[in-house]
Amino acid sequence: MDDVTTDTADLVARRARLLGPAYRLFYDEPFHPVRGEGVWLYDAAGTPWLDAYNNVACVGHAQPRVVEAIARQAAVLNTHTRYLHDGILDYAERLLATMPSELGHATFTCTGSEANDLALRIAGAHTGGTGLVVTRWAYHGVTSALACASPSLGQYVRIGDHVRLVDAPAGGDIDTGRRFADGVRAAVADLRAHGLKPAALLVDTVFSSDGVFTGPPGFLAEAVAAIREAGGVFIADEVQPGFGRTGEAFWGFQRHGVVPDIATLGKPMGNGHPVAGLAVRPEVMRAFGQASRYFNTFGGNPVSMAAASAVLDVIQEEQLQRNALEVGRYLRERLAALAGRHALVGEVRGAGLFVGLELVADRATRAPATAQAARVVNGLRRRQVLLSATGPDAHVLKIRPPLVFRREHADLLVERLDEVLAETGRAGG
Numbered sequence: 001m002d003d004v005t006t007d008t009a010d011l012v013a014r015r016a017r018l019l020g021p022a023y024r025l026f027y028d029e030p031f032h033p034v035r036g037e038g039v040w041l042y043d044a045a046g047t048p049w050l051d052a053y054n055n056v057a058c059v060g061h062a063q064p065r066v067v068e069a070i071a072r073q074a075a076v077l078n079t080h081t082r083y084l085h086d087g088i089l090d091y092a093e094r095l096l097a098t099m100p101s102e103l104g105h106a107t108f109t110c111t112g113s114e115a116n117d118l119a120l121r122i123a124g125a126h127t128g129g130t131g132l133v134v135t136r137w138a139y140h141g142v143t144s145a146l147a148c149a150s151p152s153l154g155q156y157v158r159i160g161d162h163v164r165l166v167d168a169p170a171g172g173d174i175d176t177g178r179r180f181a182d183g184v185r186a187a188v189a190d191l192r193a194h195g196l197k198p199a200a201l202l203v204d205t206v207f208s209s210d211g212v213f214t215g216p217p218g219f220l221a222e223a224v225a226a227i228r229e230a231g232g233v234f235i236a237d238e239v240q241p242g243f244g245r246t247g248e249a250f251w252g253f254q255r256h257g258v259v260p261d262i263a264t265l266g267k268p269m270g271n272g273h274p275v276a277g278l279a280v281r282p283e284v285m286r287a288f289g290q291a292s293r294y295f296n297t298f299g300g301n302p303v304s305m306a307a308a309s310a311v312l313d314v315i316q317e318e319q320l321q322r323n324a325l326e327v328g329r330y331l332r333e334r335l336a337a338l339a340g341r342h343a344l345v346g347e348v349r350g351a352g353l354f355v356g357l358e359l360v361a362d363r364a365t366r367a368p369a370t371a372q373a374a375r376v377v378n379g380l381r382r383r384q385v386l387l388s389a390t391g392p393d394a395h396v397l398k399i400r401p402p403l404v405f406r407r408e409h410a411d412l413l414v415e416r417l418d419e420v421l422a423e424t425g426r427a428g429g
């Protein structure tokens, strides 16, 4: 045990020395996994940790078919998109087949940030505008263009003069869509009042960093109509909800009955291999494509396409979208039942295996239980369960495990959460 503790302290010190001050670690006691398999991460002592957080490893950690596909292609050829290759075309065909037919072109990048950055450039070229509308606690990526439209990065990142923030669609009632669209209309009016032409509404279609807002399905439609009326495009950021996670649909935007102008993709697409991209309506892509060339040294390379293709194989053959629907529903029911035993439990939100559990200090006022949420996250970490908290007050437990999460894993999570909530409730606010 002492060796493990020393090892952790050494690694933390080495990180600080080598990587500098901008990196952050999860948990009061940092976690050091050395191996992964399915929904499990293992530490050096061989102890299994239930991963209820990693949506990147969507088909499971170290999934053998994905590993094999990467290794096989890497042993044959890895080049770039300025040579002809079947892999990128086969994958583009398969990817676009999962989307509405209006989204006719695919473009590949290495990260979700690059995909969103490119989407903004495409939107700008198509609309001739620069104005951008995002939610009040959005996160869309690391580039300069996205950091200035990612208020969840905190006070040190300045929001761009061309960016307007709207309240996330909270409430879950029948007027959620109307309120959200009113916010978008007000943002558009303010852009215009400042002489700016709207280019896009960019939202994560499960509003993950805002605190997970998924209902009622359909609430996005009026806001999408509003941005289009204003001459802008709708960019669906599918980096979090995409690839079947919401259970009800393969893409988050589909739950809302809308077809975006651009859908950006990332995280789960390569199960950890860095591959991302976007799908776009050809007529929206035209102006950008005519004015500019696109080349991304690594984006769309044969190894990345082999990885992404193997991920689609596993999702489809193992029916992981259906698993997300069924296990997600079961998990939310069990979490909601905890409300009868723990005053801290507020609302349970989510779709499929994207779940937000709001912790409240007072049910009547819904005052956020921020400190308690941090204790719950760390308490679960001490019981070998990994998850985190989200939202502006960091009081919503964010539960988005690999899609191979089954009922027995949900049971284990709920059992440990029950213990931790009891402990946290006893300790008081």
Ligand SMILES: Cc1ncc(COP(=O)(O)O)c(C=O)c1O
Pocket: 110, 111, 112, 113, 114, 116, 139, 140, 141, 142, 204, 208, 237, 239, 240, 266, 267, 276
């Ligand atoms: C909604 C959303 N969009 C974009 C990104 C950026 O993706 P990446 O970290 O691959 O650049 C993230 C990453 O967390 C995200 O959550």
